[in-house]
Amino acid sequence: MLSSEVRPRASAVPVLRAPIGRLPQVRGREDLLLRLERRLAEPDGAFHVLGGLGGVGKTTVALALAERARRTGRRVWWIAATDAQTVTSSLLALAAELGASAIEVEEARAGRRDPADVLWTRLEERTGWLLVLDGADDPHALEVAGAPVRDATGWLRPTTSGLVVVTTRVVEQRVWGRCGRVHHVLCVNEGDGARMLLDLAGDAGTLEQAGAVARRLGGLPLALSHAGNHLASPFSKERTFPDYLLALDDRFPALLGGGGGGGGGGEPSITTTWEISLDALAERGCRQARPLLRVLACLAPGVGVDAALLDAAPLGEICGGEHNVRPGLEALRSMGLIQARAPAGMLVVHPLVAEASRTHVTPDITTVAVALVRGAMSGRRHDTPCDWPAWQELMPHLRALLSIAPTALAERALVELAELVSRACGALRASGYYAAAAELATSSLGQADVLGAGHPRVLALRHQRGAAWASMTRAVEAEAELAHVLRARAELLGEDHPDTLATRHEFGFALFEQGRYVEAHGCYEQTLSTRTRVLGPDHPDTLTTWHEIGRVLAMRARPPQRGRGGVPEGGGGARPCPRPRASRHPGQPLLPHPRRRRSR
Numbered sequence: 240m241l242s243s244e245v246r247p248r249a250s251a252v253p254v255l256r257a258p259i260g261r262l263p264q265v266r267g268r269e270d271l272l273l274r275l276e277r278r279l280a281e282p283d284g285a286f287h288v289l290g291g292l293g294g295v296g297k298t299t300v301a302l303a304l305a306e307r308a309r310r311t312g313r314r315v316w317w318i319a320a321t322d323a324q325t326v327t328s329s330l331l332a333l334a335a336e337l338g339a340s341a342i343e344v345e346e347a348r349a350g351r352r353d354p355a356d357v358l359w360t361r362l363e364e365r366t367g368w369l370l371v372l373d374g375a376d377d378p379h380a381l382e383v384a385g386a387p388v389r390d391a392t393g394w395l396r397p398t399t400s401g402l403v404v405v406t407t408r409v410v411e412q413r414v415w416g417r418c419g420r421v422h423h424v425l426c427v428n429e430g431d432g433a434r435m436l437l438d439l440a441g442d443a444g445t446l447e448q449a450g451a452v453a454r455r456l457g458g459l460p461l462a463l464s465h466a467g468n469h470l471a472s473p474f475s476k477e478r479t480f481p482d483y484l485l486a487l488d489d490r491f492p493a494l495l496g497g498g499g500g501g502g503g504g505g506e507p508s509i510t511t512t513w514e515i516s517l518d519a520l521a522e523r524g525c526r527q528a529r530p531l532l533r534v535l536a537c538l539a540p541g542v543g544v545d546a547a548l549l550d551a552a553p554l555g556e557i558c559g560g561e562h563n564v565r566p567g568l569e570a571l572r573s574m575g576l577i578q579a580r581a582p583a584g585m586l587v588v589h590p591l592v593a594e595a596s597r598t599h600v601t602p603d604i605t606t607v608a609v610a611l612v613r614g615a616m617s618g619r620r621h622d623t624p625c626d627w628p629a630w631q632e633l634m635p636h637l638r639a640l641l642s643i644a645p646t647a648l649a650e651r652a653l654v655e656l657a658e659l660v661s662r663a664c665g666a667l668r669a670s671g672y673y674a675a676a677a678e679l680a681t682s683s684l685g686q687a688d689v690l691g692a693g694h695p696r697v698l699a700l701r702h703q704r705g706a707a708w709a710s711m712t713r714a715v716e717a718e719a720e721l722a723h724v725l726r727a728r729a730e731l732l733g734e735d736h737p738d739t740l741a742t743r744h745e746f747g748f749a750l751f752e753q754g755r756y757v758e759a760h761g762c763y764e765q766t767l768s769t770r771t772r773v774l775g776p777d778h779p780d781t782l783t784t785w786h787e788i789g790r791v792l793a794m795r796a797r798p799p800q801r802g803r804g805g806v807p808e809g810g811g812g813a814r815p816c817p818r819p820r821a822s823r824h825p826g827q828p829l830l831p832h833p834r835r836r837r838s839r
Contacts, residue, residue, distance in 0.1 A: 255333055257305035257317035257371065258580065263464065264438045265303045267431030268296070271422060275304050279313070279369060279402045283420075286395045286403035290410035291424035293376075293590055294461030297406040300424060301371045304404065314368040320375035320405070321542055323382070324634050324675045330358050330394060333370075337361035349671040350711060355383045355393045368401035374541050374590070375407040378414055389416025426458035435460065436480070439467025444480035452480045455487060461589060468575035469516050474523055477515070486515050516574040527558035527567040530604060532576055535588045536596035537608035537643060539635035543585035545615075548636075553610040557603065602649040605640075609652040612636055613659050621665030630666035634679075637663055641682045645689045657687040657696035664703035673710040680704035693731060698724050699738070706745040714752035721746040735773050737780070740766055744784055751791060760791045 265272075278287060289297040305315045318329045327348070334357045335344050347354035362368070372394070375381055383393030391397055395405070397418045405419075412421050427435065432453025433446050443449070456462040469475050470483060477483045520528040534554065538544055549568070555561035568586070571577045578587045588596075616633060619626045640656055648656070660683040667676035680703045687697050705720035725746055728739040747762035763784055770781040 255316045255318065255329065255336070257302060257309070257315050259302055259306045259309070261578070261580065262302045262306060263299065264435070265299060266435050266438075267427035268300050268303065271300060271424070272303055272307070274422070275300075275402070275404070276307060279304070279308055279367075282399040282402055284397045284399050285418050285420045286391075286397070286405060286415075288410075288415050288419050288421045289404060289406045289424050290408065290421050292426075292459070293408055293594070294459050295424050295426055296460035297424045298373055299460065301373060301404055301406050305369060305371060308369045314365070316368070316370050318370070318372045319542065320372040320380055321539060321635050322377070322638055323380045323678075324631075324672065326372070326380050326394060327354055327672075327675075328631060330354070334358040334361050337365070345671065350674055353383065355396070358394070359396055359398075363398065363400050366400050370401065370403045372403070372405045375405050376409065376590075378407070378409055381405075387416075389414060389419070391416055391418040395419070427453075427460060427463075428458060429454050432456070432458045432460075432463050435463045436467045436470075439464065440470035440480075443467075443470040443478065443483075448480035452483055455484060465516070465575055469519070472519075472573060474573070475516075475519050476522065477519075483515075516576060520570045520574065525567060525570040527563045528570045528574075528576075530557040531564070531567045532571055532588070532592070533596050533600055533604045534608050534611070535571075535577065535586070536593035537600060537605055537640060538588070538593075538612075539639040540588055540590035540593035542635045543580050543587055544636070545632070546584040546586060548611055548615045549586075550611055550614045553607045553614065557607055597643075600643065600647050602647060602652065605643055605648050606652040609640060609648075609656050609659070612640065613655055616659065616662070619662075619666075621662050622669045624670070627666055627670045630663055630670075633663065634675075637679070638682065641679075641686055643686075645686050648686075650690070653687055653690060654694075654696050657683055657690070657700060661696070661699040661703050664700070664707065668703070668707055668710065673707045677704050677707035677711065680707065693727055695731065695738075698727050698731070702728075702738075702742050702745065705742075705749070709745060709749040709752050712752075714749045717749040718746065718753070721749055735769055737774065740770055740773070740780070743769075744780070744787070747787065751787070751794075756791050756795045760788065760795070763788045763791060 275287065289300055291297055305317065309315050316333055318326060318333075320326050331339075331344050331347055331354055334347075334354075335341070337358075338361055339357050343352060343357050346352040347357045362370070372381065378388045381388050381394045386392050388395055395403060395415075395418070405415075409415075410421055410423055412419070415421060426432075429450045433449035436443070436449040436452055437446065452466060453463060456466060466483060470478060470480070477486050517529045517532070520526075531554065534557065535544065538548075549564070551561040551564045554564045558564050558567055568577070572579060572586075576588070576592060578589075579585065580587050612633065616629065619629055621630070637660060641660070645653065660679060664676040664680050667673070667679065680700045684697065684700050684704070687694070687700060690697055701720055702724045705717045705724060707717075708714070708720065709717035721742055725739065725742045728736065728742055732739050743762060743766045747759045747766060750756075750759035750762060767781065767784045767788060770778065770784055774781050
């Protein structure tokens with residue numbers, strides 16, 4: 240088990256405070272907010288789901304509720320529910336903040352304790368709080384141990400101690416179960432939409448003219464916000480509400496799903512609104528804004544992108560030079576297509592903007608996106624605790640890249656992305672997130688398999704998955720996976736290659752986890768002999784194998800014990816002790832190196 244000195248710090252997870260600084264003027268949501276405020280004052284035992292179309296303002300409603308709750312002195316926590324790893328990390332950080340012990344959190348993270356139990360034990364000790372899980376568009380991200388969200392046994396549970404609010408695009412009641420109360424967040428009416436536009440662009444026309452724009456945009460708050468920012472920009476060609484309507488009319492052939500209605504009142508595609516802004520930027524000489532937005536859309540939507548990630552060198556390849564990168568980003572920000580978020584230097588692309596832009600990605604765009612993430616992690620080690628927070632912050636962007644179809648990725652980008660994912664899996668395993676490592680490797684294999692079953696990067700991903708399974712009580716599956724990788728690597732790279740030896744070492748651990756200590760001992764001895772010869776007796780990998788041999792010998796020395804499965808295999812009856820993380824950090828060996836023992 241990791242000591243407190245090497246355990247990932249709280250900084251490794253997203254800040255849990257609600258970002259109310261970006262709360263706009265709220266229009267048309269008072270009735271919904273009043274209902275939620277009543278539930279905050281008098282909990283009804285359910286968790287409440289704000290569901291609706293992307294861009295309809297679900298997060299705005301949740302932020303407005305958070306602001307009101309905070310004004311009344313209530314505790315408020317805000318979680319970005321973008322993926323299971325982020326949810327788990329954030330909620331375990333919350334549990335620790337509320338008093339969960341380091342041992343409880345560590346065991347929950349390693350899968351030896353139910354993480355939701357660790358959190359809810361502490362939440363139920365308090366009253367009057369608000370917990371918001373924002374952007375849970377994939378309900379699987381809120382599951383624990385594979386139990387569906389509707390079971391209400393995981394992160395979402397019935398409670399009268401406080402109020403849990405979820406924002407999501409998933410509105411089906413069956414998904415959330417009887418303990419979930421779904422509130423359908425709808426588009427605002429024409430009057431409220433017009434006032435939203437006037438809040439942003441008061442000089443663009445009258446209330447009636449603003450109402451015409453709001454009607455044409457279908458009352459979608461994100462579209463209204465974007466239109467208002469566009470009209471308020473001194474660089475926009477369209478400066479009035481009628482001009483904006485005409486610009487939309489010119490692009491109606493490109494609209495998606497326009498409904499029939501008198502007077503051309505069909506509902507336009509919101510992507511047309513964003514294309515108008517990009518056209519305006521191009522007309523004033525900022526053509527690089529469009530490919531820049533495409534690259535940003537390849538990263539995790541709605542998740543802050545650290546400006547440090549935006550290396551000018553690869554971006555310069557699509558911007559006509561590095562000197563064009565910053566002006567392009569400033570232009571996108573001026574039009575509201577990207578937003579700055581605290582802490583300073585964080586940029587955000589709304590999920591709908593990203594989704595629309597992703598339909599235009601090409602291999603040259605995705606190659607740059609992969610290069611950005613790869614460059615950000617250059618020099619980071621998977622087995623160094625001080626680097627784990629950086630890996631954790633990277634996970635949403637890695638998952639976003641893995642969702643891109645292989646046909647939109649050049650072979651070089653596929654290889655580089657697979658290599659990056661392998662390193663990320665190593666960091667997850669080293670920090671105890673075995674299930675997350677296995678899931679990430681599996682996702683990457685779905686994309687990288689086009690490289691061929693025998694490609695080195697594909698074998699590396701299967702190695703990571705097998706090694707993770709071995710630490711997850713899935714040792715039998717791990718044995719089969721690692722045996723395949725071992726044969727393939729030995730044939731491709733040779734028996735003495737460090738990668739082959741790494742797989743042989745993990746294969747020994749899969750045997751160890753099954754209680755097959757004699758076989759594990761033999762595998763480790765073979766690995767040790769080769770590593771000593773090839774890498775040297777003091778190489779960290781050699782020391783790690785020495786350490787594992789010590790564990791095998793310790794287990795074989797224990798008297799046999801009869802478990803539920805009967806008499807165990809020769810010499811190894813005791814239940815294997817959990818693999819100490821120190822075995823991953825040979826700088827802190829649990830067993831002395833034989834050469835050093837002799838020197839003493």
